Amino acid sequence: MNLILLFDEDFVDENIVRLSGRRLHHVRDIHRAQAGDSLVVGKINGELGVGRIVKLDKNELILEIELHSPPPAPLPLTLILALPRPRVLNRTLIAATSMGVKQIYLVHTNRVEKSFWHSPVLEEDKIRDSLVLGLEQAKDTIMPIVHLRKKFRPFMEDALPDIAKNTRKIVAHPDNLAQEIIREMQPTTLFVGPEGGFIPYEIEKLQSAGFHSFSLGERILRVETAVPVLITKLMSR
Amino acid sequence: MNLILLFDEDFVDENIVRLSGRRLHHVRDIHRAQAGDSLVVGKINGELGVGRIVKLDKNELILEIELHSPPPAPLPLTLILALPRPRVLNRTLIAATSMGVKQIYLVHTNRVEKSFWHSPVLEEDKIRDSLVLGLEQAKDTIMPIVHLRKKFRPFMEDALPDIAKNTRKIVAHPDNLAQEIIREMQPTTLFVGPEGGFIPYEIEKLQSAGFHSFSLGERILRVETAVPVLITKLMSR
Numbered sequence: 005m006n007l008i009l010l011f012d013e014d015f016v017d018e019n020i021v022r023l024s025g026r027r028l029h030h031v032r033d034i035h036r037a038q039a040g041d042s043l044v045v046g047k048i049n050g051e052l053g054v055g056r057i058v059k060l061d062k063n064e065l066i067l068e069i070e071l072h073s074p075p076p077a078p079l080p081l082t083l084i085l086a087l088p089r090p091r092v093l094n095r096t097l098i099a100a101t102s103m104g105v106k107q108i109y110l111v112h113t114n115r116v117e118k119s120f121w122h123s124p125v126l127e128e129d130k131i132r133d134s135l136v137l138g139l140e141q142a143k144d145t146i147m148p149i150v151h152l153r154k155k156f157r158p159f160m161e162d163a164l165p166d167i168a169k170n171t172r173k174i175v176a177h178p179d180n181l182a183q184e185i186i187r188e189m190q191p192t193t194l195f196v197g198p199e200g201g202f203i204p205y206e207i208e209k210l211q212s213a214g215f216h217s218f219s220l221g222e223r224i225l226r227v228e229t230a231v232p233v234l235i236t237k238l239m240s241r
Numbered sequence: 242m243n244l245i246l247l248f249d250e251d252f253v254d255e256n257i258v259r260l261s262g263r264r265l266h267h268v269r270d271i272h273r274a275q276a277g278d279s280l281v282v283g284k285i286n287g288e289l290g291v292g293r294i295v296k297l298d299k300n301e302l303i304l305e306i307e308l309h310s311p312p313p314a315p316l317p318l319t320l321i322l323a324l325p326r327p328r329v330l331n332r333t334l335i336a337a338t339s340m341g342v343k344q345i346y347l348v349h350t351n352r353v354e355k356s357f358w359h360s361p362v363l364e365e366d367k368i369r370d371s372l373v374l375g376l377e378q379a380k381d382t383i384m385p386i387v388h389l390r391k392k393f394r395p396f397m398e399d400a401l402p403d404i405a406k407n408t409r410k411i412v413a414h415p416d417n418l419a420q421e422i423i424r425e426m427q428p429t430t431l432f433v434g435p436e437g438g439f440i441p442y443e444i445e446k447l448q449s450a451g452f453h454s455f456s457l458g459e460r461i462l463r464v465e466t467a468v469p470v471l472i473t474k475l476m477s478r
Binding site for chain 2: 006076095098099102103104141142143144221222223224225226228229232233236237
């Protein structure tokens, strides 16, 4: 927790917040902070600043806050991810969020196991917990938006054209058409397939929608590793 | 498991292996393979090839194997990591291994909590389990070597000069001296600090040992994400 993220309901006065639960325990037990100390804070979808500890005990943390700086720039990249297995999803969401991704689509493809869609990790609160962890990690405040799309074909035909419009379109797929991609900070839509890869029909659909194949090479990476590596290869700073 | 890694003790004949336990269960329950199917196999520190399933039941998997291809090239990068907290260590080892790192030093620095050194995750078997998972993920066979160094100063003074000799020396540290680094496949030693960063004395020591600071930017990443991103930024393919 490199930043304490503040939500509207934390504010008891214009510049005063009262925290309990996870954030309180982190400040007490990990930061081992005391009254008078200053902590990095940020208001959700707002500015960064400092919070001076007015009171800290086992029940509550009271901070007097001053917000003064914009959060880091968002990454102009939309991530479309074939729904990964539940234990991998959280880590991938945290990693993508910490790198500044703000639009994440979790979609069904042929090789996504249908049971993954029934996992409790997809509950709104659980997803939000991962996004908050990613923001706290990267000292960011702008909450990403995660969209769930359980049907591949309607997603491809009805939604993707608008999502990817006027962006560079890349699909992580090691086929013969895979090409070098220039690393630059331009609006990009990145589609990452499931563990078993895309089926030919899906790749044909993506290619006819203007997506270019991009290969990470002969080493296959876990999705939580592949996503940061792909983002690093595509986006300069 | 994109490859089934074979060890000397698995061989019951020159080209026949008998597997049980984790690999058997994976082939039965995840791959859902059957007798006659072929699987990608690799011999530890040896070649890749195929294994044809001769027998598969709940007790054993018998494969007839043929090895014919070299494993992917190792990454000419030595990773020196301030010992991360236990729950992060495994994932970082898996990620680094999957990217081809073959020499990993886990070292003590001032801001590494001493208790981390007593964690069971540092037991030789546990570390080896993570390395095997990383190799299986990336279809590699060459086992990385993990070195534990519990004292910073002797490591810096006695060991590091030889480890880093004739390599590009990079320390991930966001200070004013941080500079752009050219992305190229040259022998590199990468030193990654602990969650709380290096203390000034450590950075001075590293700089006087020829290490250049390199910053990932204003976003702070978890070590399991930072390591793949750093490797991607430093090493071309």
